[in-house]
Amino acid sequence: MTIYLDFSATTPVLPEVADFVYKLMVEEYGNAGSRTHEYGVAAKRAVEAARAQVAEIAKADKTEVIFTSGATESNNIAILGLREYAEQNGKKHIITSKLEHKAVLEPIEHLEQQGFEVTYLDATGDGQVDIEQLKTALRNDTLLVSIMHINNETGAIQPIGEICQLLSEHDAYLHVDAAQSFGKYPYDLDNLRIDFISVSGHKLYAPKGIGALIMRRRGFTKPPLKPIYFGGGQEKGLRPGTLAIPLIAGLGLACELAAKNAEKWLAHVSELKTNFTDALSELGAEVNGKNASPYVVNFSVPGINSEAAMVKLKGIIAVSNGSACTSSSYKPSHVLTAMGLDSERIAGAIRVSFGVTTQNIPYEDIKTALGALL
Incomplete structure (x- = not known):
């Protein structure tokens, strides 16, 4: 699934x-x-x-x-x-x-x-x-x-x-x-x-x-x-x-529901993000942006194009390489461009975002999923 x-x-x-x-x-x-x-x-x-x-x-x-x-x-x-x-x-x-x-x-x-x-x-x-x-x-x-x-x-x-x-x-x-x-x-x-x-x-x-x-x-x-x-x-x-x-x-x-549970939700996604970024570090991935929401991580893996990554990850994890509102456009991300990132890093950028309904994903499962990029 x-x-x-x-x-x-x-x-x-x-x-x-x-x-x-x-x-x-x-x-x-x-x-x-x-x-x-x-x-x-x-x-x-x-x-x-x-x-x-x-x-x-x-x-x-x-x-x-x-x-x-x-x-x-x-x-x-x-x-x-x-x-x-x-x-x-x-x-x-x-x-x-x-x-x-x-x-x-x-x-x-x-x-x-x-x-x-x-x-x-x-x-x-x-x-x-x-x-x-x-x-x-x-x-x-x-x-x-x-x-x-x-x-x-x-x-x-x-x-x-x-x-x-x-x-x-x-x-x-x-x-x-x-x-x-x-x-x-x-x-x-x-x-x-x-x-x-x-x-x-x-x-x-x-x-x-x-x-x-x-x-x-x-x-x-x-x-x-x-x-x-x-x-x-x-x-x-x-x-x-x-x-x-x-x-x-x-x-x-x-x-x-959000007003009642926001702090609990934040704690949940923070743990998910920590596990995910730990697995990313073993791939040599570069995280794009700092001081980011616990709900989101944007990263690039050297030598991996995001469009190719979408194909490799299909059926494993559902992620994106930018805003859903501009997903039909293959223009480089205006956000990452404004940040001054180089063209290869922008072309390889993948966005992962978590939610309250995301189950805790075992660390080994994350490594296996991300291993499809290599």
Whole structure:
């Protein structure tokens, strides 16, 4: 049986979450917009309960949470939704990094084509953003700083606390793509200086097709977001369309389980990662990136191409050689390129990612699996 080690791409839905989603699909199937009967009332109640569960992870208020189809949509709303405010106030400068997911880079590139100026921060060899460069890049007309929490390819944890401190005297909005960390890495996201947090359900043992955007108020002032598409008044007018009640409730329950178990989950994946990296060292593998999440390890084996490795490992362990969202592209990883790695090391890079449902893998089994690369 193939060992699944691609949790950064997607996670299985936890059984209790799946059961709850099923119940709301076949038994309590009301529309939250239907206020004239008990089915609609129950649906509305489920949504508000989930809103509170999501908010709790970041110590936000439930009124600051809207539901989306996933982190990609949340990123788009947070970034593109500021356009009108930016143009009205002459703040058309954006700072992001060369390490970001395409779901952040592409909306920003769209604004760049519309006349916005963008500063792309370089990466250190460890896979983190260059804080000193961020200090230099900040301007009076800087509208937005968008930096991910944990990198989806290397697992490198970005210095969100330092960034929040740096921005404490600046009014630029701070957006954090937390797709890989929300609920699993219980640090940093409760910092009140973070204005927007993007959430993905299917990275947190909830179904695919659901996510959230947390939009913190500054005092009593709401972020000046405008909708990027139209068709209804749902979710504060920012995300029109009938709410996917079962998926929303599933995300809420997944967040509740994460809040209760995050430290235990971290201990579990930390042990898995330690065993895996110990086995890697015997292959002479090079780990790409430092200060990485316990959930992820990115490595290269000298002389091994990742595409060839995928073939050799098929049926043994399920891993990847980059982001699932760009798996159809054979271009070199923009993340590893930004880190300054050489072309051979980039071509050989493999990402392994663990999860709470990953069983403890015997050390000898890991060595046997990785031995297929030699």
